[in-house]
Amino acid sequence: GAVVSQHPSRVICKSGTSVKIECRSLDFQATTMFWYRQFPKKSLMLMATSNEGSKATYEQGVEKDKFLINHASLTLSTLTVTSAHPEDSSFYICSAREGTSVLEQYFGPGTRLTVT
Amino acid sequence: RKEVEQDPGPFNVPEGATVAFNCTYSNSASQSFFWYRQDCRKEPKLLMSVYSSGNEDGRFTAQLNRASQYISLLIRDSKLSDSATYLCVVKLSGGSYIPTFGRGTSLIVHP
Numbered sequence: 001g002a003v004v005s006q007h008p009s010r011v012i013c014k015s016g017t018s019v020k021i022e023c024r025s026l027d028f029q030a031t032t033m034f035w036y037r038q039f040p041k042k043s044l045m046l047m048a049t050s051n052e053g054s055k056a057t058y059e060q061g062v063e064k065d066k067f068l069i070n071h072a073s074l075t076l077s078t079l080t081v082t083s084a085h086p087e088d089s090s091f092y093i094c095s096a097r098e099g100t101s102v103l104e105q106y107f108g109p110g111t112r113l114t115v116t
Numbered sequence: 117r118k119e120v121e122q123d124p125g126p127f128n129v130p131e132g133a134t135v136a137f138n139c140t141y142s143n144s145a146s147q148s149f150f151w152y153r154q155d156c157r158k159e160p161k162l163l164m165s166v167y168s169s170g171n172e173d174g175r176f177t178a179q180l181n182r183a184s185q186y187i188s189l190l191i192r193d194s195k196l197s198d199s200a201t202y203l204c205v206v207k208l209s210g211g212s213y214i215p216t217f218g219r220g221t222s223l224i225v226h227p
Binding site for chain 1: 219220
């Protein structure tokens with residue numbers, strides 16, 4: 001099946017620094033990429049949706065200036081957590097979709113961010 | 117009311133047991149339904165789609181009740197490896213292609 005990779009898989013950073021997470025679709029062109037955040041024992045929460053070459057659409061309550069999303073190509077999207085704080089510590093998962101069906105939506109393995 | 121609701125559990129069952137989860141959705145225009153499985157600290161993976169006529173895949177049976185707006189997942193002969201969180205996913209058709217995830221139901225199968 002299709003593969004989506006994320007890098008890094010785990011990152012620990014100091015409060016105030018910025019962290020960039022990459023999401024790549026390895027064998028298909030992702031017209032849409034989603035970024036989710038999941039806190040421990042909580043549900044997957046959609047942060048933003050991005051289409052290649054256009055600005056991301058952020059969900060209510062997600063600060064677009066804090067979580068910068070760039071979807072520069074059909075195979076790469078990046079999420080940058082700027083000026084990270086301990087409350088940003090979470091599991092960030094990207095998902096890439098080739099068409100419009102959920103069945104064509106594939107998840108990356110996730111990135112565990114810990115802000116100290 | 118949340119768009120997609122699930123009982124978080126955990127459901128603690130012995131090996132071999134049959135267990136069922138329900139998931140209710142609020143938008144009657146929802147068209148597509150899925151069950152995902154998520155293991156601890158891993159990404160969600162598609163378990164099965166839910167069709168109007170119901171569908172079965174081995175020990176797993178999924179059903180849709182449009183009148184009452186819920187979907188169900190039945191697991192027969194539970195295995196230890198079935199321990200995971202099961203996420204209900206609902207999607208509208210038409211202009212909105214973004215799936216909505218439930219918070220998940222935790223299943224623990226013990227020896």
